[in-house]
Amino acid sequence: MADKRIVLLVEDNPDDEALTLRALKKNNILNEVVVARDGAEALDLLLGTNGKSGNLKLDQLAVVLLDLKLPKVNGLEVLKRLRADPRTKRLPVVVLTSSKEERDLVCAYDSGANSYVQKPVEFAEFVQAAGHLGLYWLVTNAPPPMSR
Amino acid sequence: MVAVARRFRPALLLLAVTALLAAGGPARGEEGAPGSLSDYQVKAAYLYYFTTFVDWPPEAFERTGNELVVGVLGEDPFGQILDATLRGKSVNNRALIVRRFASIKDARDSHILFISASEQDRIPSILKALDGAAVLTVADVDGFATRGGQIAFHTIDRKVRFDINVAAVERARIKISAQLMKLGRIVRAGREGV
Amino acid sequence: MKWPGASTVRGKLLLASILSKTAAFLVAGVVITGYDMMALRERLVRRLSIQTDIVGANCLSALLFNDPQSAETTLAALRADPRVRAVGLYSGDRRLFATYVRDAGSEGILPAEAPAGSGPDYRGRDDHLRLSRNILFQGKPIGSVLIVSDLSEVTATITRDVGIFAGVLLLALLIALAINIRLQRTISGPILSLAETARKVSQEKDYSARAAGAGGDEIGALVTAFNEMLEEIQMQQAELRTAHDRLEQRVAERTAQLETAVKELEAFSYSVSHDLRAPLRSIEGFSGALMEDCGDQLNAAGKDSLKRIIASTVRMGQLIDGLLNLSRVTRAEIRGRSVDLSSLAGEIVEELRQGENGRRVEAVVAGGAVVEGDPALLRAVLQNLIGNAWKFTRKRDEARIEFGVAKESGETAFFVRDNGAGFDMTYSDKLFGAFQRLHGQNEFPGIGIGLATVQRIVNRHGGRTWATGAPDKGATIYFTLGNGGRNGGQEDRAAG
Numbered sequence: 020m021a022d023k024r025i026v027l028l029v030e031d032n033p034d035d036e037a038l039t040l041r042a043l044k045k046n047n048i049l050n051e052v053v054v055a056r057d058g059a060e061a062l063d064l065l066l067g068t069n070g071k072s073g074n075l076k077l078d079q080l081a082v083v084l085l086d087l088k089l090p091k092v093n094g095l096e097v098l099k100r101l102r103a104d105p106r107t108k109r110l111p112v113v114v115l116t117s118s119k120e121e122r123d124l125v126c127a128y129d130s131g132a133n134s135y136v137q138k139p140v141e142f143a144e145f146v147q148a149a150g151h152l153g154l155y156w157l158v159t160n161a162p163p164p165m166s167r
Numbered sequence: 168m169v170a171v172a173r174r175f176r177p178a179l180l181l182l183a184v185t186a187l188l189a190a191g192g193p194a195r196g197e198e199g200a201p202g203s204l205s206d207y208q209v210k211a212a213y214l215y216y217f218t219t220f221v222d223w224p225p226e227a228f229e230r231t232g233n234e235l236v237v238g239v240l241g242e243d244p245f246g247q248i249l250d251a252t253l254r255g256k257s258v259n260n261r262a263l264i265v266r267r268f269a270s271i272k273d274a275r276d277s278h279i280l281f282i283s284a285s286e287q288d289r290i291p292s293i294l295k296a297l298d299g300a301a302v303l304t305v306a307d308v309d310g311f312a313t314r315g316g317q318i319a320f321h322t323i324d325r326k327v328r329f330d331i332n333v334a335a336v337e338r339a340r341i342k343i344s345a346q347l348m349k350l351g352r353i354v355r356a357g358r359e360g361v
Numbered sequence: 362m363k364w365p366g367a368s369t370v371r372g373k374l375l376l377a378s379i380l381s382k383t384a385a386f387l388v389a390g391v392v393i394t395g396y397d398m399m400a401l402r403e404r405l406v407r408r409l410s411i412q413t414d415i416v417g418a419n420c421l422s423a424l425l426f427n428d429p430q431s432a433e434t435t436l437a438a439l440r441a442d443p444r445v446r447a448v449g450l451y452s453g454d455r456r457l458f459a460t461y462v463r464d465a466g467s468e469g470i471l472p473a474e475a476p477a478g479s480g481p482d483y484r485g486r487d488d489h490l491r492l493s494r495n496i497l498f499q500g501k502p503i504g505s506v507l508i509v510s511d512l513s514e515v516t517a518t519i520t521r522d523v524g525i526f527a528g529v530l531l532l533a534l535l536i537a538l539a540i541n542i543r544l545q546r547t548i549s550g551p552i553l554s555l556a557e558t559a560r561k562v563s564q565e566k567d568y569s570a571r572a573a574g575a576g577g578d579e580i581g582a583l584v585t586a587f588n589e590m591l592e593e594i595q596m597q598q599a600e601l602r603t604a605h606d607r608l609e610q611r612v613a614e615r616t617a618q619l620e621t622a623v624k625e626l627e628a629f630s631y632s633v634s635h636d637l638r639a640p641l642r643s644i645e646g647f648s649g650a651l652m653e654d655c656g657d658q659l660n661a662a663g664k665d666s667l668k669r670i671i672a673s674t675v676r677m678g679q680l681i682d683g684l685l686n687l688s689r690v691t692r693a694e695i696r697g698r699s700v701d702l703s704s705l706a707g708e709i710v711e712e713l714r715q716g717e718n719g720r721r722v723e724a725v726v727a728g729g730a731v732v733e734g735d736p737a738l739l740r741a742v743l744q745n746l747i748g749n750a751w752k753f754t755r756k757r758d759e760a761r762i763e764f765g766v767a768k769e770s771g772e773t774a775f776f777v778r779d780n781g782a783g784f785d786m787t788y789s790d791k792l793f794g795a796f797q798r799l800h801g802q803n804e805f806p807g808i809g810i811g812l813a814t815v816q817r818i819v820n821r822h823g824g825r826t827w828a829t830g831a832p833d834k835g836a837t838i839y840f841t842l843g844n845g846g847r848n849g850g851q852e853d854r855a856a857g
Contacts, residue, residue, distance in 0.1 A: 034643035041650060117638040119685075120630070140638060140678030142646040209427075216425045219499065258499075326427060346422035350431050 024081035024157065026052045029061040029097065030115075031089050038142065039084070039115075042149035050081065050157060058092025061085075062100055065107055077106055082156040085132075087116040087123060095130050102131035109163035111156060207245050209327045210307065210320055211252040214279060217303065217318070218258045220347035223278055224340045227301035228261070230276060235261040238277030240268045240293070242285040249281075271296045282306040282316070290314055294335075301340050305329075312354040317341070319354070330354040370549040375541050382537050383530065390526035397522055401515050402490075409492040409508050412439065417496040417506040420450050424458065424496060424504045432459035444514055446489060449507040451475035458504065475505045551580045555587060568595045623692060630688050637681055645674040683810035686741075690817050695735040702730040702775060705740055706764040709747045722754065727765040730775060732842050738818045745811040746777040746838050752805055753781035753836070761835075772841050780835035784828075792828050815840070 026043075030036045036054055043052065053075065055061035061083075067073040083101075087094035094114065101107040113134040114127045127135050136152065139145050214237055228235075235258055239245065253263040268274040271293050280302050282293060287308040294315045297304060304317045311319035312330040317339065319330045331351035336343055416436060423432035432450050436459055439445045443463070449471035450459040456475075462468050476493050490510045495502035551574025558572040568591055572584045648671045656664060703726055710724045732739070747762065754760035763778040784792065784799050791797040793816040798809040815838075816826045823843020830836030 032639055032643075034647065035639065038642065038646040038650075041646070117642070122627075138638070138642060140641050140645055140681075141675050142642075142649040145642070145646065213426065216422070220422060256499075328428075344422075346419065349434075350422050350426045350428050 023079065024050055024162075025075070025079050026050050026081055026157075027055065027061070027064070027075065027083045028052050029055045029058070029083065029089065029094065030086045031056050032086075035086070035138070038145065039149065042142075042146045043153060045146050046150035046153050048149075048153040048157065050153075056090075058089040058094065058097045060091075061089075061097050062092060065101060065110075066104055077110070080110060081162065082152075082160075083110060083112045084115045084152070085112050087114060087118060087127070095126055098127070098130040098132060111160065111162065113152060113156065115152075205248075206307075206322060206327060207248050208252070210281075211245055211249045213320070213327065213329070214249065214281060214305065215252055215256065215263070217279060217305070217347070218263060220344040221279075221303055222342040222344075223303075224301050227278060231278075233261050234264045235259075236264050236266050236277040236279075238266045238268050238274050238280045239283060240271065240274050240280055240286055241283035243267055244283055245281075275300045275302065277302055279303045279305060282308070282311070284308055290316065298338070303336070303339065303341055313356060315356055318351065328352065332356060370552050371545045374545055374549060375538070378537050378541050379534060382533055386526060386530040386533065390523070390530070394519060394522045394526070398515060398519060401518050405490060405510065405512075405514065406492065409490065409510055410494065412442070412445070413492050413494040413506045413508045416448060416450075416508070417494050417504075420459070420506065421496055421498060421503075424450070424452060425498065429459045433461065436461035439508075444510050445508060446511050447471050447509040449475075449509075451505045451507065453503050455505075470509050471507065476507060547576070548580065550574055551576060551584050555580075555584055558587070558591075562591065568598060626688065626692060630685055630692075633681065633685060638678065641674050641678050641681070645671055645678070648674070680810075683814070687810060687814050687817060690738060690741070690814055690821070693735070693738060695738065695821055697733050698736050700732055700734050700736050700739050702732055702739065702743065703728045703764070705743050706730075706747060706777075709740075709743050710762070713748065713751045717751075720755075720760065721758070722751065722760040722762060725761070725763040725765070727763075730764075730766050734822050734842055735818075738821070742815045742818050742840070743777075745815045749807075749811055749838075750777050750779035750781065750836075752807065753783075753800075754779050755781070755805070757781060767839070769839065769841070774839045774841045776837050776839045778835065778837040783830040783832050783834045783836050785832050786830065789828060789830075793826060812838070 026048075028036065028039060030039065040052060043050075053064070055064055064073045064075045065077065065080075065083075085094050085097060089097070092100075094116070098112060098114070101110055101112065111133045112131070113136060114123075114132045115136050115138060116123065117138045119137045124135055134156075136148055139148065218235060218237070237249065237253060239249065243249075250265050253265055256263045266273075266277060268277070268280075274280050274293075275297060278301070280297070282290065282304060284307065286293060287306075290306070290308065290311065291314065294304065304311075305320070306316055306318075307320035308316075309319075309321070312332040312335075315332065315335050317332050317335045319332075320327055321330065322328070329351045330353070331343065331348060332354050333343075333348075334356060416439065419435045420432045423429065423435065429450075436448045436450060439448055439461055440463065445461075446463050447467065447470045448461040449457055451474070452458040457471065457473055460468065460471055462470065470489070476491070490512055491507060492510070493505050493507040496504045496506060551572070554573045558570050561567060561570050571588045571591060574581065574584050576584075648667055652664070652667050652671070656667075659667065706726045710722075710726065714720075714722070743764075747764065750762045751760075754762065757780060759780075761778075761780045763776075765776055765778070767774045767776055782800065782805065788799050791799065793812045794809075797813075798807065800807075812826075819826050819840045819842065824841040826838065826840045828836060828838045
């Protein structure tokens with residue numbers, strides 16, 4: 020179903036990026052997907068710099084798919100900064116990462132992640148996971164009201 | 168202290184009996200009441216005792232050797248008593264011999280001479296005759312000692328006592344033991360005295 | 362016998378001194394006094410004998426000539442000797458002849474008859490000494506003399522002697538006391554110091570104390586040895602402390618090293634879990650994409666190659682996961698909790714059933730298997746074991762899986778039994794090895810890390826694992842749990 024809402028994918032690995040997009044497409048999720056390649060870019064897009072707003076319209080964001088291992092500013096830091104800012108405090112963030120380390124889980128949730136999904140090796144599984152994600156976050160989940 | 172009064176007779180009897188027993192035979196010819204001693208038994212005993220308390224000079228025995236002669240001059244008042252008393256006795260290893268003398272001439276050979284009362288009138292001449300001889304003159308005549316005799320018996324309170332004329336004893340060169348001396352009453356010639 | 366004041370060394374020394382002196386004095390006193398008494402008696406008797414003989418001799422003539430008065434005069438001469446109480450002269454008939462008494466009125470002392478015998482006689486109502494002697498005339502007895510002498514002289518002598526001795530004893534004791542007080546300083550002084558120091562050392566554990574009084578005698582030697590011993594102890598204590606400190610330091614170093622190693626391992630695992638997986642994902646994903654997009658342009662060989670590529674990457678992912686798991690198990694802290702293995706087993710069976718609905722599997726789970734251990738790790742154990750049982754009974758129509766409890770040489774053992782493919786017991790030592798498999802991939806898939814993980818977890822709980830089985834007859838995997846993680850887990854036991 021066509022949806023005007025945007026999905027922000029924060030991922031530095033181009034392969035993973037391609038695969039994720041492919042997976043989404045295979046699930047008929049045709050929302051616009053904006054890609055940020057590192058933490059700084061993500062923050063810039065969401066929060067803007069030097070007082071200016073980010074280019075991304077926050078009320079159009081459905082969900083952020085956030086990888087933890089990012090150059091410049093890593094995923095956890097991004098998460099914390101998002102949660103610190105009232106504009107993005109309630110923004111749904113799904114941590115999408117290869118790690119299943121308990122440490123990462125704890126930190127992610129402590130820092131305010133809404134969900135934690137491990138990227139499986141098998142693509143087929145990944146497609147399935149992406150489908151679930153899309154279904155849930157774009158359809159099932161009620162987005163939080165945006166604060167101005 | 169005054170001695171306890173004792174009957175002297177039994178004492179004397181026992182004394183004489185002891186002496187006579189020591190002599191080895193019962194007394195013979197004793198006079199007087201049975202159990203009592205006559206004066207002459209005592210005197211005889213005393214004569215014997217005298218021989219033990221008296222020292223004669225050595226020359227007194229020159230002629231008699233180992234005999235000590237107890238002589239009786241005059242009538243013998245002792246009878247057998249003296250013999251019995253002196254029988255078998257010896258003093259200083261000298262046998263005691265009893266001799267009777269009729270006259271003084273022979274009497275010089277005795278050591279003790281008992282002058283009986285029968286001679287009492289002749290006492291001075293007797294004593295003169297014995298002058299120089301070591302003879303102990305004994306008599307029971309009154310005043311014998313004062314008249315020059317050496318030992319005079321007398322009886323007081325039924326006890327036989329004697330006087331000693333020390334000078335006469337000394338003249339005879341006879342020594343009388345102190346023990347004997349103290350029993351006798353010392354007499355000086357011519358005087359009665361202590 | 363408890364003597365007051367003899368509880369201290371000083372007291373003992375003093376007591377010993379006093380007792381020995383008193384004893385010596387008593388012995389000396391008794392002996393000397395006794396000897397004195399005897400000598401005195403002898404002298405007395407001798408004197409009396411002489412007196413008696415003299416008197417007797419002097420009275421001879423009086424007896425002979427029956428002159429009691431003279432005799433009494435002679436006897437009275439004995440007034441000069443105040444000790445003579447009475448003298449009796451007896452004639453031959455044994456009757457009293459003449460007497461002398463010192464004190465008027467005491468004539469009764471003299472018996473009326475001469476006593477028999479001529480020896481000294483100590484007895485008598487008045488405790489007098491009586492001596493009687495025969496008087497001889499010409500070798501024959503004619504009477505006897507009895508002298509009665511009082512023993513006041515003897516009493517006086519004894520009293521004097523005892524008095525002197527008591528006085529001297531007292532003096533000696535006083536001197537001894539003085540000497541003792543002087544001497545005890547040199548003898549018991551060091552001993553007291555030693556005792557005090559020992560007490561101090563044992564109570565306050567102060568090994569720096571030293572006893573005073575290291576003199577030249579045996580006590581001094583003892584004090585010196587004691588001090589040397591304390592010196593030695595102090596030194597050893599210092600050495601011990603140094604060694605202890607060094608040990609602690611080494612332990613701290615090792616712990617730091619260990620912590621560093623662990624941290625490095627964690628970093629390594631973390632790195633592995635992220636960095637190794639990413640390229641793997643890419644390979645697999647794009648291989649799949651290739652297959653999908655260009656599959657129809659490939660011939661059979663090409664498709665086969667791709668399939669193999671994909672399969673390999675998947676397998677590699679599994680291997681990585683298995684290794685990461687094993688590593689995590691080794692590093693994990695064991696949280697000692699009460700874990701109900703029975704209910705866990707039940708859950709796992711249920712999960713497996715839900716995953717494969719079609720299979721008919723009979724599952725028997727023994728109840729009441731409650732142990733102490735880490736819930737997550739123990740769950741992993743059961744998952745592995747029951748999962749294996751599920752897998753290896755795939756070919757059975759009547760599959761049977763059992764979880765139970767058994768007693769094995771006094772220990773409580775748990776087992777998972779299946780009637781599946783089983784294994785050859787000759788390869789049993791390979792069973793728990795990492796990546797060791799006894800079946801081909803085509804028969805039963807798997808990477809062979811499950812049992813290694815199980816063994817690692819069980820070992821960390823202080824238990825051990827072993828298995829029995831026969832080809833095609835099923836297998837039973839046993840495990841025991843030791844302290845169950847109470848000590849934070851024991852390291853690999855010998856079975857590994």
